[in-house]
Amino acid sequence: MKGELKHYLWLLVVVALVAAVPLVTSNDFYLRIVFLIGVNYIAAAGLNVLVNYTGQKSLGHAGLFAVGAYAVALLTARWGWNPWLAFAMAGVLAGLFGVVIALPALRVKGPALAMVTIGFGIVVEKIVSEWQDLFAGQQGIYGVIPLNFGGQMFGTRQWVWFVLILCVLLHVMFRYLLAGRFGRAFLAVNTAEVAAESVGVSVYKFKVLAFVISAFTCGIAGALIAQQNQYINSDFITFNLSIFFLLIVLFGGNSVYGPLLGAVVLTLLDSLLSRWPDVQHFTYGALLLFALYAMPNGLAGFVRTLARKFAPGLVPKEALPDALPAWQLKRAATSGEASPVLLDGKGLYKAYGGVVPTNNVDISIKPGHVHSLIGPNGAGKTTLLNILSGIVTPERGTILLAGQNIVGVSPNRIARLGLGRTFQNLRLFSDMTVLDNVKVGLHSHIPAGFFASLIGVGKARKAELAARDEALQILERLHLRDKALDIAGSLPYGLQRRLELARALATHPRLLLLDEPAAGLNPQETQELIQVIARIRDLGITVLLIEHHMDLVMAVSDHVIVLDYGQKIAEGTPSEVQNNPRVIAAYLGTEDEQDALDDDMTGGQHA
Template sequence: MKRGQHFVGVALAAAAVIGATSLFGNDYYFRIIFMMCVYYMCAAGMNVLVGFAGQKSLGQAGLFAAGAYSVALLTSRTDISPWLALVAAAAISGVCGVLIALPSLRVKGPYLAMVTLAFGIVVEKLVGEWTDVFGGAQGIYGIRPITWNGQPLTTQQWVWFGVVLCAVTHLLLRNLLNGRFGRALLSLQADEIASASVGVRVYRAKVIAFVVAAVTCGIAGALVAQQNQYINSDFITFHLSIFILLLVLFGGSGSMYGPLVGTIVLTSIDAALARWPSAQHFLYGFLLLFALYVMPNGVTGVLNSLFKRRAKVVPAKAATQSKPTRIGPDASGDLLEVEGVTKAYGGVKPAQDVSFRLKRGHIHALIGPNGAGKSTMINMLTGVVKPSSGSIKFLGEEISDTPAHQICRMGMGRTFQNLRLFSELSVLDNVMLGRHTRMTNGFLPSLMAMPGATKQEVITRDRALQLLELVDLAHLAHQPAGSLPYGLQRRAELARALATEPQLLLLDEPAAGLNPQETAELGQLLLRIGKCGVSILMVEHHMDLVMSVSDHVIVLDYGIKIAEGKPVDVQCNPRVVEAYLGVDEEAEPVEALVAA
């Protein structure tokens, strides 16, 4: 659905809810709907963190407390406007999100959940026992509510405000997640190494996800405090963190509508079982296990799978220009200089004092027997692995200690020996992710869907389709990347690497797993890419491919460079023959190397 149509749909839905609440005056139902709005705010931000970035958090109750107690202290002890206090509470919660993210993101998986859980428990104990500031169980009274025309909002008006706030939150997060930042966050939970290789700043993206979750949860806490005009430690429990996580997992993490479905269903159940707290806790535990094991994609995931079975695949529209004329710049000279590079893992040295230079406009090959250190060298060049010593200069700049995303931004793209596609994303989204560093729209323009951000999306999409045409995959643009045959996945990964607009493209065994026909087609494709202004360094075992397309060959054996030069010269080199065949040079014709 287009952005304008979606905006109209959300506005009509919000108006319908507001209109429906005007028909009844029962405060009990108003309270339930208001709490749905509160929980949706928590769940929508949590969905960004869990569903998109893949970071499990059990500390949302602490962020809820940050917003609630911030607005409570500001309005009860100062003369600040309640509206400004609400904004300040959101900002304070965002800062707390950063403070949680910085130490938490040094760990992964269950350890991350434990760190966030510890934060939630610390906050729970803090507000419960530091009575001089937070009031403990007695709480803080006299919290000034939001006013309109000088009068505090009625219960019905609080519902209206909550509905409008939820609609705005949904629209803003949709703007953010359906573009550059959404793709970046989805790439994190798929493969962080591949994400960094296409220019995503992994740590920064995770922090952004934490901040978004913190801000929305803090606003929710502030709304509860101001609507009740009272807050105490009973609101801040571990049960709240579990409930917020359950809203996302049950509704469907990673879906824009999952938090809404989870909120409506579970808040209704919560209200129905309010008289039986023990039954509530049992049901939450059961639903959490049910969502994790039986329905891992939640309610919306089940519904989406049903609709997808009936949906027809829509072919991608051709880009305005069928073939990209240029990818790399038209220049000459040395592109990469490697001097005395060594990598040691204890006593094992996959690279020992290796030196070579790569020239612009050439296709270079890095070959050698298994265990020669070829992939280690590629990983050092792209910043995945740091060399123990030596110098690596790209475009005249030292990059031996430069992070992978920055090297990508400088103009070095890569593929991997073992496929690292984002298999759940479409082929088109994979390639669009490759242009992450080439897009100039920042966080706020993306959040607000400013014209510049929209234009960047259009340019990126057109360029991605051009590159898919280059590798003959345009007709499969909307297919999940993981559903393609292996050979086509190799091409999709190559298109993603080309989308980074590289001056130097590093290919780690691009022909691995391909049949002879596919290997021959790959060779022709590499020649076409070379004509687009991209210099290539490929690690490859298919000697027929190496000898047919390479201008320059470098040979490693046990981490030592034993030869380099033109393909004809290298295949006649006695040391190369011995390294591959394990015999003296006089005993075996050198032509056997070609068939190796």
């Protein structure tokens, strides 16, 4: 609460200083620079969500700027719309174009995505240049009606104040949005898409949402320029403008304050170098390289590092409640477990060319039990878990989870149906705090919609506080409470394994899939894991685990399933499987060495 108050006091000071600029000077050049800083911040604030938070690179946002600018120009100058209504419509139209770009573009990644957005920008630039009858090319559209108040058209001072109001509103809304469940989901998508899906975050939906947000703010920026100039032509829409917006975001850094810092520095630099275009372009290129390599966290990250070192009071850690009741699984997560079978897979088959890691496998998981899936390396265990969790779609077969068919269902929907999982190779959101990692796991259980999260008060605020408390309760269950505010990637390996388990528990699973949870753990940590799995079962959660540590398998399992070359060769109680000749043959290549297998299964060695 103290941090919030301090933030708003500083914001009030900055707003007062900027608002005073038009009162102390009437110089249009200076006022124009302040106006442009605001416009560039508005464009970059949304692009920051797309680039820095969601990890999508766009080099075509000049096209979305053009959508907003030409929309307001045509609606007011040609079709006589009210300028305020046209201004709002410009943002909406740009947002719709954002959807149009995102739906096909997000089927590709990395450089291919950047090329798609470049293509969109070039197409828009050509259309406004060549379609003379509608867009008037370089001649441009004159008579764009500016905003007005009380019948009086905005002058330069009014434009500065209006843009300042928009900037403050956007800053406050983005601060709330990015500090809540949506911001965590964006970062999760950026860091580990498969892990994000496994906790109920729709990667595709959040990528599209990020595109729409960035398109909306870019369209608003274009509308502001067109209405303030009362004119727009094709010279405004260039590839360099897309580069400039991207540079603001990258140079500013991954923070809600990054776009503001980038907009101030680069707008001032742009004004200083405007007389020397060649030097200007060279400077942009140098700064882009600097931002990408020498200062990967941007100017905001650099300032944050200095503040933590020399003025830690400016970035205080979140205050956490001291005592909370023990965490309990939600009733909804255990509903339907009266059925004798929680998950029922029949005839599951998946081939990769000539390799068949899952060959007509049947698997039945009973509620309330710990099931173990064992087998030699390459037996197809992880592939089967990926099929059950929706990451891999089987070529044939059926899977019923609590009576619902989940074949072909997206992993995020399967997670919301009550299937949680961990991964053989750790997939934490390593740059987020331990607490935020668990909050991402709670994503589907936080009742705060997009617009409520933008406002950040009322229901959304209560939901965030409740999520924080529940995340702390889960961390307490796994003895990670004292690490809540640490960065996840800084934890020792054993604690990272436990954190991934805590994040999976936060989804309130009916069935929890654990893919080699003891991998990399020392003997003491393995013994602690045995106790953790027992406590999870006591909570009413059914467990299916893959494990090579046979002492762990024997200690926690009610039922063991054995795979070899993609086929189920045995199942039963641990003792039954331990003495099964086919299992012995699969592990040792002979049926005459049962004693050696017994030693392996009771001595804790790796199979």
